[in-house]
Amino acid sequence: xxxxxxxxxxxxxxxxxxxxxxxxxxxxxxxxxxxxxxxxxxxxxxxxxxxxxxxxxxxxxxxxxxxxxxxxxxxxxxxxxxxxxxxxxxxxxxxxxxxxxxxxxxxxxxxxxxxxxxxxxxxxxxxxxxxxxxxxxxxxxxxxxxxxxxxxxxxxxxxxxxxxxxxxxxxxxxxxxxxxxxxxxxxxxxxxxxxxxxxxxxxxxxxxxxxxxxxxx
Amino acid sequence: xxxxxxxxxxxxxxxxxxxxxxxxxxxxxxxxxxxxxxxxxxxxxxxxxxxxxxxxxxxxxxxxxxxxxxxxxxxxxxxxxxxxxxxxxxxxxxxxxxxxxxxxxxxxxxxxxxxxxxxxxxxxxxxxxxxxxxxxxxxxxxxxxxxxxxxxxxxxxxxxxxxxxxxxxxxxxxxxxxxxxxxxxxxxxxxxxxxxxxxxxxxxxxxxxxxxxxxxx
Numbered sequence: 001x002x003x004x005x006x007x008x009x010x011x012x013x014x015x016x017x018x019x020x021x022x023x024x025x026x027x028x029x030x031x032x033x034x035x036x037x038x039x040x041x042x043x044x045x046x047x048x049x050x051x052x053x054x055x056x057x058x059x060x061x062x063x064x065x066x067x068x069x070x071x072x073x074x075x076x077x078x079x080x081x082x083x084x085x086x087x088x089x090x091x092x093x094x095x096x097x098x099x100x101x102x103x104x105x106x107x108x109x110x111x112x113x114x115x116x117x118x119x120x121x122x123x124x125x126x127x128x129x130x131x132x133x134x135x136x137x138x139x140x141x142x143x144x145x146x147x148x149x150x151x152x153x154x155x156x157x158x159x160x161x162x163x164x165x166x167x168x169x170x171x172x173x174x175x176x177x178x179x180x181x182x183x184x185x186x187x188x189x190x191x192x193x194x195x196x197x198x199x200x201x202x203x204x205x206x207x208x209x210x211x212x213x214x215x216x217x
Numbered sequence: 218x219x220x221x222x223x224x225x226x227x228x229x230x231x232x233x234x235x236x237x238x239x240x241x242x243x244x245x246x247x248x249x250x251x252x253x254x255x256x257x258x259x260x261x262x263x264x265x266x267x268x269x270x271x272x273x274x275x276x277x278x279x280x281x282x283x284x285x286x287x288x289x290x291x292x293x294x295x296x297x298x299x300x301x302x303x304x305x306x307x308x309x310x311x312x313x314x315x316x317x318x319x320x321x322x323x324x325x326x327x328x329x330x331x332x333x334x335x336x337x338x339x340x341x342x343x344x345x346x347x348x349x350x351x352x353x354x355x356x357x358x359x360x361x362x363x364x365x366x367x368x369x370x371x372x373x374x375x376x377x378x379x380x381x382x383x384x385x386x387x388x389x390x391x392x393x394x395x396x397x398x399x400x401x402x403x404x405x406x407x408x409x410x411x412x413x414x415x416x417x418x419x420x421x422x423x424x425x426x427x428x429x430x431x432x433x434x
Contacts, residue, residue: 028245031304038304045259051385051410086412087248087255088305168268190422193268195303201418205407 010207011162012060013124014043014196017169019064021072023100027089035066037092039167040074042197044091046204048078055204061124062095071120074098081113121164121175125182128162137162139184142203143171144193146186149206153187157210163187163203165196227275227424228379230341231260231413234386236281238289240317244306252283254309256384257291259414261308263421265295272421278341279312288337291315298330338381338392342399345379354379356401359420360388361410363403366423370404374427380404380420382413 018035025034030041040062047060058078065071074095076084084090098110107115119127128137138158140146142165164179171179189202235252242251247258257279264277275295282288291312293301301307315327324332336344345354355375357363359382381396388396406419 028306030306031302042259042262042303046415049412049415051412085248086259089245090248190425192425194422195266195268198263198266198418201411201415202422205411205419205422208407208409 008057008158008207008211009160010047010055010058010204011128011160012043012047012058012200012203013063013121013162013164014040014060014167015063015121015165015171015175016040016065016167017172018066019062019167020066021064021069021099023096023098025096027092027096030088030092034092036167037095038088039196040064040095041088041091042195043165043200044076044084044095045086045088046197046200048076048081048084049086054078054081054084058204063121063124064099065120069103069118071118071123072099072103073117073119073124075107075115075117077113077115079113083111084113122178125178139182140164140187141176141179141184142189142196142199143186144188146188149187149189149203152185153206153210161207163200165199167196225274225375225424225428226377227264227272227421228345228377229260229264229275229277229417229420230280230338230379230381231257231277231384232280232338232382232388232392233257233282233384234389235283236279236384237283238281238286238316240313240315242313244309244313247305247309251309253384254312255305256413257281257312258305258308259412260382260417261293261301261312262303262305263414263417265293265298265301266303271295271298271301275421280336280338280341281316282337286320288335288340289316289320290334290336290341292324292332292334294330294332296330300328301330339395342395356399357381357404358393358396358401359406359413359416360403361405363405366404366406366420369402370423370427378424380417382416384413 019037020035030038056079060076062074094114098116103116103118107117109115138161140163189199236254237252247255273296277293279291311331315333320333320335324334326332355378357380406416
């Protein structure tokens with residue numbers, strides 16, 4: 001058996017409906033005054049960490065919709081990020097630094113591998129440019145009413161796979177409309193409804209297995 | 218199709234080699250002065266949380282081996298726990314309260330659903346009393362060199378399934394000896410080595426699927 005690890009890109013988009021959009025929040029109160037920023041922090045951990053390594057093929061976009069200046073997007077790239085540890089305060093601190101910059105419609109890098117811009121869910125989807133010629137992309141919406149990820153993703157291997165997730169509030173009807181219009185298929189990760197960060201772990205595990213199975217046969 | 222959700226008990230044992238054993242640590246520095254207590258906090262979250270609910274069939278034991286009074290065990294029960302939120306500071310605060318009690322060889326409840334006692338890995342395994350008549354138990358050691366959980370656990374449904382995990386330092390030779398002597402089989406959760414809290418998510422997902430598959434056929 002010969003194995004080549006094929007690094008297809010993984011991208012996660014998480015919408016934080018209450019997550020604040022300036023850098024004034026306290027790292028001692030991520031769930032409260034920062035508008036459930038703790039969820040965003042755990043999603044960064046779930047998306048990017050392997051044991052003693054980072055997932056260099058993974059990007060996560062946090063779409064922040066809380067006061068005072070929504071919408072904003074903070075992007076972490078596993079290939080480029082520095083100063084990131086697994087604890088919530090660590091990712092919280094990098095998000096805070098990003099939100100301390102004056103965001104514009106173009107990305108600005110706040111610390112290595114972390115960027116911020118103005119924009120919402122529609123903007124991040126437009127920017128992903130799913131129709132780029134020659135790149136085969138899969139776009140999925142993680143939702144408990146979707147079909148099972150195990151069955152659905154068998155037999156396909158996209159060069160780029162993008163997953164959209166809601167926070168504890170789920171998605172609004174308008175957001176679901178944007179997601180459906182972008183062509184996303186709904187998937188679930190198992191029989192029970194899980195937190196967004198837990199869903200990301202299951203998705204990463206499924207893709208890990210899928211890539212290795214595909215390229216080690 | 219008729220479904221009955223069969224609640225087989227799940228128990229996780231996580232060894233924190235540097236995690237402190239008194240309640241003097243700061244919630245603002247869980248990774249540093251508390252001896253990577255952040256890992257223990259995330260394991261509690263992974264073991265016990267569903268979206269908008271708790272896993273009432275799950276218990277997690279944290280075996281703490283750091284200064285100043287090792288070994289100690291802190292136990293969280295999903296059925297009984299109160300005041301637990303998903304963020305690291307929340308579980309950290311309940312661990313801190315448990316460690317502020319003077320621990321003895323018998324369990325003491327510090328807050329609802331959280332207990333503390335003196336003891337180490339050997340003690341918690343002895344207490345689990347795997348040979349109790351009439352209870353079919355599965356004991357597993359999660360380790361990257363184990364066999365794949367998907368294949369290994371097909372076709373079996375234990376009334377009680379126990380998983381042992383190390384922290385970022387893995388296990389010592391002495392600890393592995395105790396684990397092997399207790400009859401644990403080694404499992405891995407996929408092709409890459411993951412953090413303990415990420416492994417717990419994958420295990421819970423596997424058991425969720427297994428239970429539903431078994432009882433919904």
